[in-house]
Amino acid sequence: MTSSFVPAAAAGFGTGLSLIVAIGAQNAFVLRQGIRRQAVLAVVGICAxxxxxxxALGVAGLGAVVTAWPAALTLVGLAGGAFLLCYGTLAAVRALRPADGEGMSTRGTTTGSVRTAVLTCLALTWLNPHVYLDTVLMLGSISAERGSLRWVFGLGAVLASLVWFAGLGYGARLLSGVLARPTAWRVVDSLVAVTMLAMGAMLLLRTL
Structure with a gap:
């Protein structure tokens, strides 16, 4: 049993990692929060x-429900695309007109900033139809091939998600020295803006 357990978990870990490592809106947000050292635990926890x-829903077989209800993905796609465009626009404004003293100093994490980070992270996660396609549908379908070990495969994928987001969120602070000046933050916000606007536009074009 152990000889089968490890390969299944490793396969789940590798598959899960391959689906979340690609640069996207969620990863860009986690990276930015990590560099700011703001609400990192909350953001990493929400994503993982x-x-x-x-x-878990995918492994349990809910992929068929997602496939049978395309209208739901369309609504999610429209809402998610609009949200990404708004968030990208705000990032672009920060890049073009940074606030005075907008540097990479470690900022106090107020209740308001945590609430904003949490709500933004929830929106970026749950308003992205690709999340459902990758996790519920794709991972669910692949896990079904593992038979009785499908939950072991799923556990590996869950572990990959946790490792990735924790590494991205907490590892980003290593860049704090490089991003100590306001000019560097303008570059970060520019990259975030381009990522969000591009993904938002593509999401709306594919949905409409």
Whole structure:
């Protein structure tokens, strides 16, 4: 049993990692929060827990429901695309007109900033139809091939998500020295803006 357990978990870890490593809106947000050292635990926790829930639903067989209800994905795509465009526009404004003293100093994490980070992270995670396609549908379908070990495969995928988001969120602070000046932050916000606007536009074009 152990000889089968490890390969299944490793396969789940590798597959899960391959689906979330690509640069996207969620990863860009986690990276930015990590560099700012703001609400990192909350953001990493939301991303990892959300993936765990979606992967579990996929392994449980809810992929068929997602396939049978395309209208739901269309609504999610429209809302998610609009949200990404708004968030990207705000990032572009920050890049073009940074606030005075907008540097990479470690900022106090107020209740308001945590609430904003949490709500933004939830929106970026749950308003992205690709999340459902990757986790519920794709991972769910692949896990079904593992038969009785499908939950082991799913556990590996959940672990990959946790490792990735924790590494991205907490590892980003290593860049704090490089991004100590306001000019550097303008570059970060520019990259975030381009990523969000491009993904938002593509999402709306594919949905409409």
């Amino acid at each position: 827990l959300s993936d765990a829930v979606l992967i």
